[in-house]
Amino acid sequence: xxxxxxxxxxxxxxxxxxxxxxxxxxxxxxxxxxxxxxxxxxxxxxxxxxxxxxxxxxxxxxxxxxxxxxxxxxxxxxxxxxxxxxxxxxxxxxxxxxxxxxxxxxxxxxxxxxxxxxxxxxxxxxxxxxxxxxxxxxxxxxxxxxxxxxxxxxxxxxxxxxxxxxxxxxxxxxxxxxxxxxxxxxxxxxxxxxxxxxxxxxxxxxxxxxxxxxxxxxxxxxxxxxxxxxxxxxxxxxxxxxxxxxxxxxxxxxxxxxxxxxxxxxxxxxxxxxxxxxxxxxxxxxxxxxxxxxxxxxxxxxxxxxxxxxxxxxxxxxxxxxxxxxxxxxxxxxxxxxxxxxxxx
Amino acid sequence: xxxxxxxxxxxxxxxxxxxxxxxxxxxxxxxxxxxxxxxxxxxxxxxxxxxxxxxxxxxxxxxxxxxxxxxxxxxxxxxxxxxxxxxxxxxxxxxxxxxxxxxxxxxxxxxxxxxxxxxxxxxxxxxxxxxxxxxxxxxxxxxxxxxxxxxxxxxxxxxxxxxxxxxxxxxxxxxxxxxxxxxxxxxxxxxxxxxxxxxxxxxxxxxxxxxxxxxxxxxxxxxxxxxxxxxxxxxxxxxxxxxxxxxxxxxxxxxxxxxxxxxxxxxxxxxxxxxxxxxxxxxxxxxxxxxxxxxxxxxxx
Ligand SMILES: [Zn+2]
Numbered sequence: 321x322x323x324x325x326x327x328x329x330x331x332x333x334x335x336x337x338x339x340x341x342x343x344x345x346x347x348x349x350x351x352x353x354x355x356x357x358x359x360x361x362x363x364x365x366x367x368x369x370x371x372x373x374x375x376x377x378x379x380x381x382x383x384x385x386x387x388x389x390x391x392x393x394x395x396x397x398x399x400x401x402x403x404x405x406x407x408x409x410x411x412x413x414x415x416x417x418x419x420x421x422x423x424x425x426x427x428x429x430x431x432x433x434x435x436x437x438x439x440x441x442x443x444x445x446x447x448x449x450x451x452x453x454x455x456x457x458x459x460x461x462x463x464x465x466x467x468x469x470x471x472x473x474x475x476x477x478x479x480x481x482x483x484x485x486x487x488x489x490x491x492x493x494x495x496x497x498x499x500x501x502x503x504x505x506x507x508x509x510x511x512x513x514x515x516x517x518x519x520x521x522x523x524x525x526x527x528x529x530x531x532x533x534x535x536x537x538x539x540x541x542x543x544x545x546x547x548x549x550x551x552x553x554x555x556x557x558x559x560x561x562x563x564x565x566x567x568x569x570x571x572x573x574x575x576x577x578x579x580x581x582x583x584x585x586x587x588x589x590x591x592x593x594x595x596x597x598x599x600x601x602x603x604x605x606x607x608x609x610x611x612x613x614x615x616x617x618x619x620x621x622x623x624x625x626x627x628x629x630x631x632x633x634x635x636x637x638x639x640x641x642x643x644x645x646x647x648x649x650x651x652x653x654x655x656x657x658x659x660x661x662x663x664x665x
Numbered sequence: 666x667x668x669x670x671x672x673x674x675x676x677x678x679x680x681x682x683x684x685x686x687x688x689x690x691x692x693x694x695x696x697x698x699x700x701x702x703x704x705x706x707x708x709x710x711x712x713x714x715x716x717x718x719x720x721x722x723x724x725x726x727x728x729x730x731x732x733x734x735x736x737x738x739x740x741x742x743x744x745x746x747x748x749x750x751x752x753x754x755x756x757x758x759x760x761x762x763x764x765x766x767x768x769x770x771x772x773x774x775x776x777x778x779x780x781x782x783x784x785x786x787x788x789x790x791x792x793x794x795x796x797x798x799x800x801x802x803x804x805x806x807x808x809x810x811x812x813x814x815x816x817x818x819x820x821x822x823x824x825x826x827x828x829x830x831x832x833x834x835x836x837x838x839x840x841x842x843x844x845x846x847x848x849x850x851x852x853x854x855x856x857x858x859x860x861x862x863x864x865x866x867x868x869x870x871x872x873x874x875x876x877x878x879x880x881x882x883x884x885x886x887x888x889x890x891x892x893x894x895x896x897x898x899x900x901x902x903x904x905x906x907x908x909x910x911x912x913x914x915x916x917x918x919x920x921x922x923x924x925x926x927x928x929x930x931x932x933x934x935x936x937x938x939x940x941x942x943x944x945x946x947x948x949x950x951x952x953x954x955x956x957x958x959x960x961x962x963x964x965x966x
Contacts, residue, residue, distance in 0.1 A: 500895075502915030502923050507933060508941050512894035512914035516868055520900055523869035524876070539852070540864060540895040540914070547865050561852045561861040561892065571774035571854060587857045588770045597769065599858045649869050650830070652862040653823035654769035663763030 324405060324612075329388060329396055336381040343374040385609045392556065394593075395584035398564055400556040401535045405612040407619065408467075409436050409451030409494045412534065415619035416442050416626075417449065423480050425472075429509060432473030434464040434497070435545070437480040439489070443627055448484035450477045450545050451494030454535070467536070468501035471514035474544050478518050481525060490528040490630055493545045498563060500541030515544035522547035523645060526638035530629045532604065532622060533557045533591075534611075549645050550629045552602040553591035554618070556610050559599065560589035598652060714738055716909075730950045739907050739950055741887060743789070744796040744813035747846050751809060751954060752800040759798040761831045764824045766793060770857055778855040781817070789815045794849075795825040797832040799841070803958035808836040811846040812893070818850035821893055825853070826863025829897060833870040833881075842880040842961050847898040851891020864896035871900050880964040882957055885912050885935070885944065899943075903960050905953070906935035906944045 325334040392400065400406070413420050417440030425431045436453045439446065453460075454467030477493075484491050500511055522529060522545075531548035537559030553559055562570075567587055568579035588594070591603040604625050611618035633641065714721050716738035726733060730750055731740040742750075748757050772778040786792060794816035800809050810832040812819040821829075829845065836843040852860035874881060883901025885894075887910035895914050898904075906912060913920075913933040921928060931937045938944045948956045 500914065502919045504920065504924060504928070504932070507913050507915065507920065510899070510941075510943050513899040513943060515895040515914070516864075516897070516899040519865050519868035519896060520872045520875075523865070524872045539861060540892055543861055543865055544895075547869070559858060561857045562854055567774075567854055573775075583774075586770065586772050586774060587854075589857065594858055597858055599862060646869050646873070649862060649865045652866060653827050653859055654767045654856070655823045655827055656765040656767055658763040658765060660763050 326403070327396065327399055329392075333381060333384060333388070336377060336384065340374050340377045340381065343371055343377060347371040347374075382608070389556070389609055393581065393584070394558075394587070394590050395564060395581040397556055397590050398536075398558050398584055400610050400612075401558050403610065403612045404456075406535055407611050407615040408456070408496060408535070409449075409453045411615055412451070412494060412619050412622060413438075413440060413449055415616060416440075416623045417447075420449070423483075424476070426475035426479055428475055429472045432464070432470050432476060433460075434467055434469040434501070435473035435477050437477055439484075442492070442623060442630075445627070445630060446489050447630070448480060448489050448491045449494070450481060450491065451534075452497040452542075452545070454496055465501050467497045468499060469497065469541060469544075470501050470503075470506045471509040471511050474500075474511075474514035474518050477545050478521055481522065481529075485525045485527045488527055490634065491525070491530070491548075492626055493529065493531040493548065495531060495533040495537050495542045495546050495559075496535035496557075497538050497541045498536050499538035500544065512540075515540045518544045519547050523649070524642055526642060528630060528633035528636070528641060529645070530626055530633070532625070533559045533600070534622070536563075537589075538563055547645070547649065549633055549641060549648070550602070551600045552604050552625055553594055553600050554604050554611060554622070555591055555606045557591060558584075558589040559591075559594050560587045562587070564589070597654075732950050737908065737949065739887065739909065741814055741848065743815045744791075744794075744811040744846075747811045748796060748798075748800070748809065750950070751802055751811075751844070751846070751957075753802065753804065756801040757798055757809075758800070759796060760835065761797055761828045762792070764793065764827055766822060766824045766856075768855075769823070769859055770855070772855040772857070774855075781855065785816050789813070791816055793824045793828070794819050794821075795828045797828050799835075802844070802954055802961070805842070805958050805961045807842045807844055807957075807961065808832050808839070809844045809846070812849050814848045814888075817853060819848050819893070820850050820853035820860070821863050822853035822856040822860050823863065826860070826866055829863075829867050830870045833867065833874050833897075836879055836881075837870075837874045837877050840877070840879070842882065842964070843874065844882045844884065844957060845897060845901075846884040846886060847889045847893055848886045849889055849891070849893035849898075851893055861892065864892050867897040868900060871897055875902075880961065882960055884948075884953065884957075886910050888912070890914070890916055901945075902964070903946075904944045905946050905948045905956060906938060907950060907953075908935055908947055910935045912938055912944070 420440040422438035437450050440449050452467045453464050455461035455464050481491050529548040530550045531546040533553040535557050539561050564580045564584035565575040567583040568575040572579035594600045595603050604621050607614035607617035711720050714733045717736035719735045731742045766782055768778045794813045797810035810829050881902050883898055883904045885906040889898050889912045911933055935947045939947050
């Protein structure tokens with residue numbers, strides 16, 4: 321896996337893995353574990369043990385992995401959120417949903433593959449899934465503009481959400497975008513209008529909506545499918561008004577490793593920060609070492625949270641649901657309110 | 666908050682008209698100012714119009730609603746001047762003037778956010794980048810909110826978002842038409858995620874206003890971009906735009922960097938949006954009051 325160790329802070333891990341591989345080559349455990357990168361980490365631990373040297377190395381590696389990921393800096397969190405092997409919307413659909421029935425097109429202009437929409441079953445519950453897709457292969461990435469949706473993507477999302485609302489089907493949205501696409505066609509066809517209308521309409525859809533930021537929550541392009549009753553973030557995702565690079569370029573006048581790091585910290589974009597600000601309601605833990613090391617484990621955590629929220633929301637009257645959703649966003653913001661006479665003095 | 670008195674906040678008022686033009690300005694100065702002149706009007710008795718390059722007598726331009734008498738270039742104006750132009754004389758009653766920004770993220774870039782706020786407050790004499798209240802427009806009662814480009818580029822943080830939301834809710838409760846005049850660089854980075862949430866908050870408030878049958882006239886002025894365009898500004902029942910205003914989601918520079926090609930002439934200007942079906946009317950500043958009054962009458966609210 322050439323791309324797996326792309327993060328420089330994981331370099332000590334890669335070195336340990338190398339040493340484990342060598343140790344196990346020298347005195348192979350029985351049966352020989354097919355060591356092919358960290359996805360087999362858990363399996364490796366429970367396999368019949370190899371030499372005491374490789375055992376010790378494995379224990380060291382696991383401890384290091386846990387420690388590294390417990391103490392990720394905001395900027396490194398952003399980099400994990402962008403890891404090429406991180407599970408995306410289609411991966412979660414494949415792992416969480418039975419009988420996924422994809423629905424295409426906005427009926428106005430075209431089909432935007434940067435947003436996937438369709439009916440599916442999570443457990444025994446019917447849902448509509450809406451999620452950004454960034455793509456895995458080069459061809460797929462180019463086709464969906466690396467998860468940057470055009471207006472037709474947002475309009476498709478709304479059209480399918482309205483369809484779900486018509487039949488009382490709850491909505492699950494998975495957010496994973498660097499931002500809405502900045503381009504000629506996107507502007508001509510009303511990128512801003514599409515996002516704005518989605519937010520307005522999602523605020524008054526009469527069915528439960530739950531949203532999870534699974535990777536990147538880049539600004540309006542993320543929020544355009546994330547006006548929900550409950551919003552969560554996966555542990556190693558980010559969510560903010562702008563990317564660290566964009567923020568650094570504007571406020572620090574240049575984007576480089578140092579200013580990106582500073583901007584990522586300043587923006588308070590991690591899951592815990594967003595939880596503290598009240599922007600999200602929950603942080604969903606990822607398997608040790610991030611979702612990319614154990615997509616199945618991540619999907620199970622995600623599914624558990626979704627199911628619990630839908631259990632709570634399903635019984636509510638539509639009006640109560642919409643009122644609570646309104647209040648959820650209405651109270652967001654931080655300001656002082658002076659007595660009026662003092663303010664006007 | 667500054668009252669609604671007739672004081673233009675973007676420019677020095679005509680205190681310098683006793684001075685001869687040469688005392689404050691030379692042709693060389695004016696040439697130097699040109700790149701920045703779209704953003705702010707240079708001090709002085711005369712100025713060179715960035716659009717037609719004519720020398721304009723400042724007082725004449727100002728008394729012409731800050732429109733170039735030669736070429737109709739619409740100069741950028743602050744919220745107080747905007748309200749002065751929109752409202753029937755002495756009818757504007759400011760509201761929600763008691764909201765003050767905090768620093769929820771302890772945000773520091775090259776400058777700490779509280780310092781930045783203070784500097785902007787001193788510069789503009791205002792507390793924040795939005796003024797709202799009740800007014801009459803040609804005898805029609807309405808709620809209006811105007812963003813102010815002079816205050817942190819009209820960016821939307823918690824206070825701007827809250828002021829707008831309260832204005833929308835007030836219009837909903839009183840069944841009054843709502844006019845929002847936008848000009849903004851977008852969501853305010855220094856409040857990051859909370860600024861982003863103001864987009865959802867204002868949009869949701871507009872949904873309720875719409876449910877009650879309210880009329881929302883959105884007026885887009887130069888420039889309206891980012892999270893402001895992508896929320897309340899594009900949600901008008903009717904969307905008006907001043908001539909030649911830059912209106913878009915992404916800024917031209919970001920788009921250029923992404924697509925790596927020259928942007929077409931007039932891209933993201935009001936007339937371009939009109940042609941693409943994104944705004945209802947491009948309206949000269951001189952006609953804005955009567956256009957709004959006419960739309961209120963047609964909507965019967
Ligand atoms: Zn001119």
